Amino acid sequence: MLVYIARRILLTLPIAIGVSLVCFALIHLAPGDPLSAVLPEGASSEVIARVREAYGFDRPLPVQYLIWLKHVLVGDFGTSIITRRPVTAELAPAIANTMAVAAVAVVIGFAAGIVMGCVSGYRIGKPADRLVSTIALSGVAIPHYWLGMVLIVVFGVQFNILPTSGMGDGGIGSLFTTWNGFLHLLLPAVTLSVIPASIIARSVRGAVAEVLKQDHIQTLYAKGLAPTRVFRHVMKNALATLLALMGLQFAQLLGGSILVETVFAWPGTGFLLNTAIFTRDLPLLQGIILALAMMFVVINLFVDVLQTVVDPRIKRI
Amino acid sequence: MGMSFPTEVAADIGFSQPSRSFWAVVGRRLRRDPLTVACGLILLAIILCAIFAPWIAPADPYKTSMAYRLRPPGDPRFLLGSDELGRDLLSRLIYGGRLSIFMGFAPVFLATLIGTTLGIIAGYAGGTINALIMRAIDVFYAFPSVLLAVAISGVLGAGLVNTIIAMTLVFIPPIARITESVATQVRSQDFIKAAQATGASGTSIVLGHVMANVTGPVLSYASSLVSVAIVMASGLSFLGLGVTPPEPEWGLMLNTLRQSIYAAPINAILPGVMIFVTSICLSLMSDGLRQAMDVKQ
Numbered sequence: 308m309l310v311y312i313a314r315r316i317l318l319t320l321p322i323a324i325g326v327s328l329v330c331f332a333l334i335h336l337a338p339g340d341p342l343s344a345v346l347p348e349g350a351s352s353e354v355i356a357r358v359r360e361a362y363g364f365d366r367p368l369p370v371q372y373l374i375w376l377k378h379v380l381v382g383d384f385g386t387s388i389i390t391r392r393p394v395t396a397e398l399a400p401a402i403a404n405t406m407a408v409a410a411v412a413v414v415i416g417f418a419a420g421i422v423m424g425c426v427s428g429y430r431i432g433k434p435a436d437r438l439v440s441t442i443a444l445s446g447v448a449i450p451h452y453w454l455g456m457v458l459i460v461v462f463g464v465q466f467n468i469l470p471t472s473g474m475g476d477g478g479i480g481s482l483f484t485t486w487n488g489f490l491h492l493l494l495p496a497v498t499l500s501v502i503p504a505s506i507i508a509r510s511v512r513g514a515v516a517e518v519l520k521q522d523h524i525q526t527l528y529a530k531g532l533a534p535t536r537v538f539r540h541v542m543k544n545a546l547a548t549l550l551a552l553m554g555l556q557f558a559q560l561l562g563g564s565i566l567v568e569t570v571f572a573w574p575g576t577g578f579l580l581n582t583a584i585f586t587r588d589l590p591l592l593q594g595i596i597l598a599l600a601m602m603f604v605v606i607n608l609f610v611d612v613l614q615t616v617v618d619p620r621i622k623r624i
Numbered sequence: 625m626g627m628s629f630p631t632e633v634a635a636d637i638g639f640s641q642p643s644r645s646f647w648a649v650v651g652r653r654l655r656r657d658p659l660t661v662a663c664g665l666i667l668l669a670i671i672l673c674a675i676f677a678p679w680i681a682p683a684d685p686y687k688t689s690m691a692y693r694l695r696p697p698g699d700p701r702f703l704l705g706s707d708e709l710g711r712d713l714l715s716r717l718i719y720g721g722r723l724s725i726f727m728g729f730a731p732v733f734l735a736t737l738i739g740t741t742l743g744i745i746a747g748y749a750g751g752t753i754n755a756l757i758m759r760a761i762d763v764f765y766a767f768p769s770v771l772l773a774v775a776i777s778g779v780l781g782a783g784l785v786n787t788i789i790a791m792t793l794v795f796i797p798p799i800a801r802i803t804e805s806v807a808t809q810v811r812s813q814d815f816i817k818a819a820q821a822t823g824a825s826g827t828s829i830v831l832g833h834v835m836a837n838v839t840g841p842v843l844s845y846a847s848s849l850v851s852v853a854i855v856m857a858s859g860l861s862f863l864g865l866g867v868t869p870p871e872p873e874w875g876l877m878l879n880t881l882r883q884s885i886y887a888a889p890i891n892a893i894l895p896g897v898m899i900f901v902t903s904i905c906l907s908l909m910s911d912g913l914r915q916a917m918d919v920k921q
Contacts, residue, residue: 333779334779444907452878456892464886558768559768584774584865
């Protein structure tokens, strides 16, 4: 087991290096001189010279990459052109805000997905299954930014009972402690939960149907065990897959919430990324993408290792 | 090789019942599946409307009129209302299908071409070439797909071509992976060795045998991607990263109408209905077609 975990971590290293290469390349992919991309508007020649030297723009690309990597490894992601603050200072609160809404979304999605998946899996081929399957399919096909707008129209405009923008005055601390904070969290989290719910529903449907077919479940029914008790056995079998799915969906939401965050003006990474793009703040943009991609890699690694720990049937060497 | 057919094979070929061609079987299955057919018809209608937009649209999609901004649907001058610049929404929705649907198909088509080529090269060549290509693919897998699309088009800047480039890059990795795994399996099979033994060149084996085996799974996957691509392309336009104004495009229309969501909520969500209907019909139809064309059933 430990050998496997160590190996898995070692295998992740080249991926992480590749990710850093792609993020580094992004700035050089941008049209125009990369130097002008990282410089504030109307910089003096002294500043230009200092930035040129700091980034090593006069040196060959591989050297520039190593210089950049050295900074990144000690937590220096550069300075935002617009706010002149370190990128990490901009990034940290945004990541926390996105994680809060993504975590709630995954929990809602998980609960809804399990209910839908069980209804479907116990009644494969019946009308209930077809209905739930169609809903799950719509949940993946629906443009969730548009769903967010529809929710705003219904709950914000027509009934006017829920806040539709931002996260309230209390900041992240108030989201889970005050009623007002919770209300602000509700619409973005529900919107984001639709995709995880649909994906988990499909997976649970498959898992339930698969387990119900197995002989030992027949035995449980035969010896008179109530369906609810049988359900526990079903869940136990499906748990490892579900945990993995939950982790992966959470990771996807961290990077994929940009559209929904824009709709609800949620001050998270997506919103920040959007700002960075439209102000051409390339150091900020690079920092956000690097941070999100690295988190994605680490969560994937974590999920993979956790799955082996939870489910002894998955033997990996 | 036995000289006579085993009985079950003979029965299957069917002296008792008339033989059916593949398409006859598919057609028969589709007739029992009204949902797939309905989705196909809706899609056909949307696509035909987009193609023949100049003849169908009641008004000029670019013509603004400040006097008639944000008219509600049902207005005698504007069947589905007007937008924030007084342009006819119905006409813009009809024209909008052109770019929105094109931006769904184009990246999937390009990614299928490039991804299949990469996958076949990796799978058939094996060894170092395989490792080089597949490790590079792994790196792109390490990004959440929406993030990657937003990052690339954000850096390249808004515009139709840049959006298509960004989305093609996002779709290449999964297609290359599927192709590579099929090609690697095929490579070790006996009929490839037989072909090599008869003196077939590498190229002809790849074109004949490997392609024949790869086409099915790749097309099946790519068809399910189109619906994802339409939602993603409109999403990029919604962020202001895709098509630029004043082009009619569903995602961009959502973006500009969003500012008026309190003044004209129904108008603001209409373009999204088109994205949703197109995406779900594509998804249900590719699902239904896949089942109907599954020869193993």
